[in-house]
Amino acid sequence: MFIKDLQLTNFRNFRKEMVRFKPGLTILQGANAQGKSNLLEAIYHLCLGKSFRAFRESDMILWNKPYYFLQGNIVFKNRIHKVEIGYEVGKRRKVCKINGILLQKGEDFDFCPVVFFSPDDLDLIKRGPEERRGFLDREIGQLSAFYRDCLQRYKKALRQKNSLLKINKLKKKVDRGLFTPWNKQIIYFGSRILQQRARLLSIWGQFAAKNFAHLFGQGKNSTLMLEYHPGVTIDPEIMNNLQEIENEMALQIDRATHQESEKGFSLVGIHKDDFTFLLGGKEAKRFASQGQQRSAIISLKAAQIQFYSKNYEKPIFILDDIFSELDYTRRKQCIALFQEAQQIFITHTLHEVLKDSFLNQKAPYSLLKINEGRIETVH
Amino acid sequence: MIFSPAITRLIEALRRLPGIGPKTAQRLAFFVLSMRKEDVEEFAHALLDAKKRVRQCSRCFNLTEEEVCSICRDPRRESTLLCVVQEARDIYVIEKTGQYRGLYFVLHGALSPLEGIGPEELKIPRLLQRLQEGEIKEVIMATNPNVEGDATAFYIAESARPLGVKVMRIGFGLPVGGDLEYADQLTMSRALEARREMF
Numbered sequence: 001m002f003i004k005d006l007q008l009t010n011f012r013n014f015r016k017e018m019v020r021f022k023p024g025l026t027i028l029q030g031a032n033a034q035g036k037s038n039l040l041e042a043i044y045h046l047c048l049g050k051s052f053r054a055f056r057e058s059d060m061i062l063w064n065k066p067y068y069f070l071q072g073n074i075v076f077k078n079r080i081h082k083v084e085i086g087y088e089v090g091k092r093r094k095v096c097k098i099n100g101i102l103l104q105k106g107e108d109f110d111f112c113p114v115v116f117f118s119p120d121d122l123d124l125i126k127r128g129p130e131e132r133r134g135f136l137d138r139e140i141g142q143l144s145a146f147y148r149d150c151l152q153r154y155k156k157a158l159r160q161k162n163s164l165l166k167i168n169k170l171k172k173k174v175d176r177g178l179f180t181p182w183n184k185q186i187i188y189f190g191s192r193i194l195q196q197r198a199r200l201l202s203i204w205g206q207f208a209a210k211n212f213a214h215l216f217g218q219g220k221n222s223t224l225m226l227e228y229h230p231g232v233t234i235d236p237e238i239m240n241n242l243q244e245i246e247n248e249m250a251l252q253i254d255r256a257t258h259q260e261s262e263k264g265f266s267l268v269g270i271h272k273d274d275f276t277f278l279l280g281g282k283e284a285k286r287f288a289s290q291g292q293q294r295s296a297i298i299s300l301k302a303a304q305i306q307f308y309s310k311n312y313e314k315p316i317f318i319l320d321d322i323f324s325e326l327d328y329t330r331r332k333q334c335i336a337l338f339q340e341a342q343q344i345f346i347t348h349t350l351h352e353v354l355k356d357s358f359l360n361q362k363a364p365y366s367l368l369k370i371n372e373g374r375i376e377t378v379h
Numbered sequence: 380m381i382f383s384p385a386i387t388r389l390i391e392a393l394r395r396l397p398g399i400g401p402k403t404a405q406r407l408a409f410f411v412l413s414m415r416k417e418d419v420e421e422f423a424h425a426l427l428d429a430k431k432r433v434r435q436c437s438r439c440f441n442l443t444e445e446e447v448c449s450i451c452r453d454p455r456r457e458s459t460l461l462c463v464v465q466e467a468r469d470i471y472v473i474e475k476t477g478q479y480r481g482l483y484f485v486l487h488g489a490l491s492p493l494e495g496i497g498p499e500e501l502k503i504p505r506l507l508q509r510l511q512e513g514e515i516k517e518v519i520m521a522t523n524p525n526v527e528g529d530a531t532a533f534y535i536a537e538s539a540r541p542l543g544v545k546v547m548r549i550g551f552g553l554p555v556g557g558d559l560e561y562a563d564q565l566t567m568s569r570a571l572e573a574r575r576e577m578f
Contacts (some may be wrong), residue, residue, distance in 0.1 A: 121570040146564035163492040178497065180537055181490065358572035 012038035030370035113315035169264035207303030231272025314342035
């Protein structure tokens with residue numbers, strides 16, 4: 001998959017810009033605060049119908065303008081797809097069209113393989129389990145509408161159960177039978193979510209381990225593992241058997257009944273899931289250096305690219321300001337890992353720094369200069 | 380724009396209706412003001428009269444103007460079969476099919492602890508009482524197929540089990556006349572789970 005062209009109108013700091021892209025590598029060069037990340041945001045938005053950072057649609061509109069509009073052509077599954085996205089302040093309505101057909105509210109963008117990488121991704125190792133669950137939900141949700149559906153219903157059932165637990169603790173004793181209907185759904189949807197998380201973490205983990213070994217060489221301390229810790233303890237042996245996962249979940253939720261009613265909130269379920277990055281068998285969060293942590297994340301991102309490429313279509317890879325922190329050799333090795341992407345966008349303040357690494361790959365690349373909301377194609 | 384107090388009051392009253400936004404409320408208010416006085420009186424009277432006459436059926440809690448609704452009174456209906464719905468309007472959807480010959484029971488909502496709705500806030504105790512009477516042999520749970528509707532169905536099924544009543548859930552699956560490729564994945568996977576032998 002790749003983007004052929006993009007038109008931006010009143011989007012962030014772009015008044016009216018039109019830019020053509022080629023498959024392969026594109027470097028976006030410009031000083032800080034000129035609009036490099038804004039262009040990446042527009043690219044991401046065009047592919048997935050949402051931003052990776054804006055909380056409100058109106059955040060993406062150029063100052064004092066009434067609307068923004070993005071339009072572009074994406075080559076996906078050997079077909080050109082015309083995508084149009086607009087938002088008007090007055091109407092408070094977002095309009096998305098694909099090939100001229102208006103998407104209804106709640107209708108999803110068709111699945112598009114896009115991998116995004118920014119310095120914030122290091123939080124995946126450094127911060128808490130919520131961050132990692134968010135990553136799983138975003139990435140698996142991008143792959144499967146079924147997963148999104150299950151997750152939404154799971155969260156609803158969990159909120160209802162927690163509300164009962166709260167009433168039970170603070171106001172009056174609640175009949176046990178009232179918990180069953182919510183627990184049943186927590187188990188039904190939770191087991192399906194758990195199975196998907198386990199499956200994808202295992203696949204990504206295998207790719208990521210190979211990638212990490214590529215960066216650091218084979219050795220006892222250079223093995224990377226992604227270890228899944230579900231909020232319900234499940235024997236890996238039964239991971240393929242939905243019925244057994246459901247039974248096990250029911251058992252553990254039942255066992256926690258007393259403790260849950262004492263605490264006044266739910267303690268067992270996939271909302272307590274986590275996964276860890278293990279380097280040479282040790283937890284990366286506590287024992288790995290900055291550089292190793294960064295390489296672990298790069299290995300995971302590359303794994304996602306390889307996964308898309310193998311199972312769906314070669315993806316678009318978007319890197320926001322990450323290469324500046326890597327040294328020359330590491331950069332070259334990383335680039336080899338990203339080969340499976342069909343189109344790569346990288347931002348950098350000085351393109352000379354990147355040029356060497358990429359020219360050594362003998363791959364042609366495009367260079368765009370971004371200055372105060374204007375985009376200039378250098379070559 | 381500033382409206383007179385009476386017009387503002389009318390607009391605000393109309394806005395309380397579901398699906399009516401500020402613009403529609405204004406449009407309706409001005410339309411009412413342009414109507415003949417007799418027509419407005421008839422309109423106001425219809426509102427009050429409906430509210431005064433219509434109440435819940437003492438057997439099934441459907442809306443009716445009698446003590447017992449026409450469905451409950453109909454001797455041709457199968458009195459051992461009961462279909463449980465969330466709202467009275469759901470009855471009309473099922474009745475339109477002309478396929479169902481049993482009785483109904485209206486819960487007037489679904490379980491939702493977040494909104495403070497438990498079994499007592501619904502007609503669930505009355506339903507269980509009715510099942511205890513023994514005439515009903517089979518219950519069809521036709522609550523909405525969302526988290527709250529499913530929970531309500533589960534809860535009633537569990538509570539009815541000791542009474543020896545057969546509890547069924549309406550089937551979920553593919554819309555008739557549709558193509559498989561247009562089904563969303565959750566619907567599809569539930570339809571697969573609820574598969575049945577060919578007849």
